[in-house]
Amino acid sequence: MARNRSGLYKVMLTFAISTIGCKLNQYETDQITGRLIDSGLRKVDYGQPCDICIINTCSVTKNADRKCAQLVKKTSLKKPKPIIAVIGCGASNPDTKIGDLNPDLLIKNEQKDQASEMILNKLGIGISKGRYYSSKTRAFIKIQDGCNQFCTYCIVAHLRGVPKSRFEAEIISEVKSAIKMGYKELVLTGANISLYKDQKINLSRLIDKIISLEGDFRIRLSSLEIKGLTKELLSLAASPKFCKHFHLPLQSGSDTVLKRMNRDYTSSDFLSAAFAAREFLGEDVALTSDVIVGFAGETEEDFTQSQVIVKKAGLSKLHVFKYSPRKGTKAYDFNNQIKELIKRKRAQKLIALARVLRDNFIKQQLGKNHRILGEKFTDGKIEGLTDNYLKVRFDGNKDLINQFIEVELTKEDYGLYIR
Numbered sequence: 001m002a003r004n005r006s007g008l009y010k011v012m013l014t015f016a017i018s019t020i021g022c023k024l025n026q027y028e029t030d031q032i033t034g035r036l037i038d039s040g041l042r043k044v045d046y047g048q049p050c051d052i053c054i055i056n057t058c059s060v061t062k063n064a065d066r067k068c069a070q071l072v073k074k075t076s077l078k079k080p081k082p083i084i085a086v087i088g089c090g091a092s093n094p095d096t097k098i099g100d101l102n103p104d105l106l107i108k109n110e111q112k113d114q115a116s117e118m119i120l121n122k123l124g125i126g127i128s129k130g131r132y133y134s135s136k137t138r139a140f141i142k143i144q145d146g147c148n149q150f151c152t153y154c155i156v157a158h159l160r161g162v163p164k165s166r167f168e169a170e171i172i173s174e175v176k177s178a179i180k181m182g183y184k185e186l187v188l189t190g191a192n193i194s195l196y197k198d199q200k201i202n203l204s205r206l207i208d209k210i211i212s213l214e215g216d217f218r219i220r221l222s223s224l225e226i227k228g229l230t231k232e233l234l235s236l237a238a239s240p241k242f243c244k245h246f247h248l249p250l251q252s253g254s255d256t257v258l259k260r261m262n263r264d265y266t267s268s269d270f271l272s273a274a275f276a277a278r279e280f281l282g283e284d285v286a287l288t289s290d291v292i293v294g295f296a297g298e299t300e301e302d303f304t305q306s307q308v309i310v311k312k313a314g315l316s317k318l319h320v321f322k323y324s325p326r327k328g329t330k331a332y333d334f335n336n337q338i339k340e341l342i343k344r345k346r347a348q349k350l351i352a353l354a355r356v357l358r359d360n361f362i363k364q365q366l367g368k369n370h371r372i373l374g375e376k377f378t379d380g381k382i383e384g385l386t387d388n389y390l391k392v393r394f395d396g397n398k399d400l401i402n403q404f405i406e407v408e409l410t411k412e413d414y415g416l417y418i419r
């Protein structure tokens with residue numbers, strides 16, 4: 001039972017929350033969820049009848065905008081209609097026009113820290129500060145927000161504002177409490193974590209402090225710009241508490257395209273970073289990346305360069321995005337926008353190459369021992385991730401959930417496949 005502002009008990013209110021987009025959004029969803037639960041609300045699955053539906057939106061591509069708008073429309077048709085709160089990047093980007101769908105609450109990124117208060121206010125309930133992580137084994141820890149790199153294709157820097165780092169002490173306290181709650185994998189996340197800075201504490205120093213904490217846990221980094229992959233960080237990455245996995249966004253293998261994207265590195269800088277990671281950590285380190293195909297003005301030659309660099313870097317997984325012009329970014333007004341059909345063909349080609357690279361990495365890992373964190377139990381099998389980001393399924397039991405298990409990766413025995 002929840003108590004309202006007048007101190008009267010009433011029937012427990014329910015909420016559902018849907019998250020579209022990045023790990024940072026997932027973290028923010030978890031924080032809102034924790035506060036709502038702690039304030040007496042009950043969480044139900046999205047789609048179930050409830051009092052309030054919260055949609056944490058993404059606006060990174062047109063496709064993301066479409067998905068968010070569809071969800072708002074679908075939710076509005078529910079009978080009885082719940083209160084609808086739309087929050088995040090989609091709510092902050094005027095180009096999405098999501099406000100025209102008349103949600104009851106439209107909460108922009110700059111108000112996100114007060115999102116739970118605003119939602120509870122709407123329901124007439126006071127706030128309590130609880131922590132919550134949607135996964136039972138993995139906790140996303142936000143260390144910073146915002147970016148000032150202004151890549152010409154990226155709307156995120158416009159929607160999330162200037163870089164703001166959380167205080168080191170606040171992060172350490174959250175990490176300690178996540179470890180105490182039993183979380184075994186902590187994912188440090190942000191809009192651009194390479195920009196982390198709290199006075200003299202940069203990303204490496206922060207990581208050093210985290211891995212020095214007691215407990216049986218490991219940390220993983222979300223996306224990291226290559227300038228963040230310093231020698232200092234690579235030497236810390238040798239710790240058994242550090243997942244041997246770096247997600248380094250490449251975006252393009254062509255130097256002319258990188259320049260037009262306002263990325264602050266060349267393709268050889270990217271390769272040097274990838275080679276340095278291998279030199280420090282050995283061939284088992286997983287290097288994953290994002291590549292945009294069909295950026296304005298991308299020629300066949302530029303696209304070929306992307307394939308060359310992806311191969312040379314020996315990436316184990318690739319997210320391929322078709323360039324999606326976002327109003328409000330510089331590249332939106334660039335000439336030579338690429339036809340959809342060409343983008344699609346390039347994407348298909350790169351996805352096929354990514355599969356080959358993934359299979360090569362898997363082959364190279366067979367017969368090796370890895371520590372897996374058990375995450376899910378279905379049909380007599382435990383599923384989990386190795387520290388180098390391979391998804392593995394093998395015979396087990398429920399008790400192995402949230403436990404580290406040493407296994408030898410054998411395709412036949414373990415049904416190994418990459419996430």
Ligand code: SF4
Nearest residue numbers: 147149150151154157
């Ligand atoms: S560094 Fe990342 S978040 Fe920042 S502008 Fe570039 S793509 Fe966007």
